Amino acid sequence: MPRIVREASLAWEGSLSRGSGTATAGTGAFALPVDLPARVGDPGDKTSPEELLAAAHATCYGTSLAGEIARAGGTVEHLDVRCVITMDEVGDKGHLIVASDIDAKARATGIAQAGVDEAARVADESCPFSALICASASVSVRAELAS
Amino acid sequence: MAAERRATVTWNGDLMSGSGTIDEVGSGAFGPLDVSWPARTEEASGGMTSPEELIAAAHATCFSMALSHGLAQAGTPPERLQTAARVAFVPGSGITKVALTVQGSVPGIDEEGFRAAADAAKANCPVSQALAGVPEITIDASLE
Numbered sequence: 001m002p003r004i005v006r007e008a009s010l011a012w013e014g015s016l017s018r019g020s021g022t023a024t025a026g027t028g029a030f031a032l033p034v035d036l037p038a039r040v041g042d043p044g045d046k047t048s049p050e051e052l053l054a055a056a057h058a059t060c061y062g063t064s065l066a067g068e069i070a071r072a073g074g075t076v077e078h079l080d081v082r083c084v085i086t087m088d089e090v091g092d093k094g095h096l097i098v099a100s101d102i103d104a105k106a107r108a109t110g111i112a113q114a115g116v117d118e119a120a121r122v123a124d125e126s127c128p129f130s131a132l133i134c135a136s137a138s139v140s141v142r143a144e145l146a147s
Numbered sequence: 148m149a150a151e152r153r154a155t156v157t158w159n160g161d162l163m164s165g166s167g168t169i170d171e172v173g174s175g176a177f178g179p180l181d182v183s184w185p186a187r188t189e190e191a192s193g194g195m196t197s198p199e200e201l202i203a204a205a206h207a208t209c210f211s212m213a214l215s216h217g218l219a220q221a222g223t224p225p226e227r228l229q230t231a232a233r234v235a236f237v238p239g240s241g242i243t244k245v246a247l248t249v250q251g252s253v254p255g256i257d258e259e260g261f262r263a264a265a266d267a268a269k270a271n272c273p274v275s276q277a278l279a280g281v282p283e284i285t286i287d288a289s290l291e
Contacts, residue, residue: 003243004188004236006197008204012228016216021228023204029196030177034208038174040150047176048152049205049212049274055154055169056201059182067162076165079158087273088149097277098149128241129198132280 010034023047040087040095050085050097057129058083061102064127065143068119074111079104080146097137100130104143113145156182169196188238199234199242206274207232210247213272217264218253227252227291244283252291262288 007026013019020035038046062081069076086099102124106116120143124130130139152174158167166183186195207230218225228251235244249265256264265288269275275284 002188002190002237004190004199004238005233006192006199006203006236007231007233008200008207009229009231010204010207010211012211012215012230013226014215015219015224016212019215021208021211023208025196025200025204027192027194027196027200029180029194029200030204032176032204034212036212039212043152043174043176045175047172047174048150049209050150051152051154051172051174051176052201052205052208053274053277054152055156055172055177055180056198056205058154058156059167059169059201060198062156062158062167063162063182063184063187066158066160066165070161076161077159079156079167081156081158082153083156084151084153086149086151094271095273097273128236129202131241133277135280136277 023052050087053097054083054085054100057085057100057102057133060129061123061127061141062104064123065104065106065119068123068126069106069108069111069116072111072115072119074108074115074119076106076108078107097133099138099140100133102139102141104141105146106143107146111145116143116145119143187236199236202242202278203232203234203245206234206245206247206278209272209274210268211249214249214265214268217268218256221264223253223256223260225251225253242281244285245278245281246285246287248287250289250291256290258290261290
């Protein structure tokens with residue numbers, strides 16, 4: 001398979017506590033202001049590395065779940081995937097990303113809740129982002145069949 | 148105190164012919180953003196973002212904050228850092244490489260000191276630690 005490279009850049013000015021930056025997508029899909037207070041305190045209307053990772057994990061897991069439900073014989077009509085990433089201060093290690101929790105609702109035909117449970121588990125194994133982050137953070141996944 | 152950040156994504160249809168949307172994020176800073184499997188795995192993205200691009204943005208941001216902090220603690224705060232992160236994805240194998248490059252405008256430091264600070268930020272920033280399973284993470288640091 002081809003090797004696909006995606007790029008983003010960050011221009012930062014000044015110190016950590018008072019400085020600020022702009023994160024820009026190589027595709028042009030976004031250009032977003034970032035700063036430290038928004039990352040560790042009230043985010044206001046600014047994004048953060050953790051929020052970008054939450055968006056990455058929700059997207060990555062959602063595509064894996066769509067694939068696994070189809071592999072189990074189901075037909076996906078609609079998936080809603082929510083991801084919450086938690087960063088915490090861990091002893092003398094400083095700030096670490098400690099958890100990523102995924103909650104999905106699937107509207108699909110030809111598959112029962114037990115099949116969705118199994119697809120959710122397999123999707124966690126096949127999702128490239130889950131595979132990376134599970135080494136250092138707890139990853140939970142839950143998928144519910146919606147009527 | 149723990150900081151929680153969230154995002155929600157909708158996906159319609161199957162993997163290959165369906166498509167999705169990053170509907171919203173907790174801060175409201177972005178979304179909706181369209182995503183699809185072809186846009187993720189073909190050279191031409193059609194202007195659509197992808198998990199890999201979001202990871203690149205997260206890593207470039209986290210690394211830059213850590214480097215800014217390290218430089219200030221050493222008594223040489225930066226005026227400006229320009230960081231790029233390139234994330235390589237091989238479908239079936241996963242995320243195989245992250246290449247960070249940073250150019251800094253930092254009064255009072257030499258190239259060697261800047262490279263050492265960049266190495267430390269690469270090793271210690273929270274996103275680097277979360278991505279420790281990536282087979283290869285590289286850093287190329289230089290002064291402007």
